[in-house]
Amino acid sequence: MGNCSSSVCASVVVGAPAAGAACPTKGFCGGRGLATLKDGAWTFNPLAIQILGICSALAVTNRVETSLVMGGALIFVTVCSNLFVSLLRNYIPHRIRMIVEVAIIATFVILFDRFLKAFYWPMSKQLGPYVGLIITNCIVMGRAEAFALQNRPALSMVDGFANGLGYAVALVAIGFFRELLGTGRVLGYTLLAEPWYTPNQLMILAPGAFFMLGIIIAVFNTLKQPPAKEAKK
């Protein structure tokens, strides 16, 4: 087992359990709201610092549009599942909490999937199985497990929103650079024109996703020394 023991999903529990309790500032949710927001969206950015949920981060980011939808989906699911897990936290027996959390998360993923299928069929087609795979996205599960089980509903919603937002921003950043370098166009606007920039098709294919995510994590690493890094090593 060795190196596996600190599996990525477990690291979220070690990574940011005390979110919000760290530095109480005056504000909403008993003064812990802002700190929670900052921790989730920036200090412990789920994608770049905790390296969670990379599957969908790689798969849907070949265009900005799909990244936006995926980010929105994740915000919706984390906020709702955190709220409900937190509301039920005193009634869930400890031994079966995982399966209860999965059931709650799956419910909201199904809601979102139905919504997409009903109103945005082409987008639903494009995202394919990756909407369903939000269920196994470690971020949603990790926040339910590490935060919502210990905190009040309102604060849990803030935490869910912050983590969803941090993930969405990272997703859109990756999507932006991949679409820009891969096609020269972003959301239909031509930014890099043909004569002096030849679109590099590789960026919208699979390898481009890996390169771009690697570079983005490296940039985050340079910007600050992540606290999560020492915990992992």
Next chain:
Amino acid sequence: MNDTSTWVILFAAIFTNNILLANFLGMCSFIACSNRIGTSLGLGTAVTFVMVTTTIINYAVYHYVLIPWGLEHLTFIVFIAVIAAFVQFVEMFVERFSLKLYFALGIFLPLITVNCAILGASLFMVIRRYTFFQTVGFGLGAGLGWTVAILLMAGLRQKMRYSHVPEPFQGVPIAMIVTGVLAMVFMGFAGMVSIT
């Protein structure tokens, strides 16, 4: 129905449409557990076994329970429940009957429930409208493809310990870049066979 031959699906799932390098599924455990070849092989075997069996079970559940009763909207929740229950069952079974196998494979089983490749394979099976034999071929191919990818990665990472990686790139970033190169290598297979 999908009229691709089962063999084509099997090989396409290993090489051209590798579930990890082309569809990005199962990245979490891929990054976390690809440090040693032995560990990777154990995890790969466990993933392949669970993937083949759960796609078969989910095929049966989807076509003989969910569709006749008009319950397709419950697909996600049923699939994940089947996977979680099956993994739990296998763990208990292996622990009871073969302690040796339990220490070789059993420790990886809890990790597999949250492996998105397993759920992804079942969802692809539904989206691509596979028949039963195609499902078996796809499950086996996807599992083997994942194993091949993580073994290659483990081999590369063992060598990488002796190279000087720039500090910001140490750890996960360089792993991602190397995976990108691997994905490029596998793109060389593109055009031989393909599945959609």
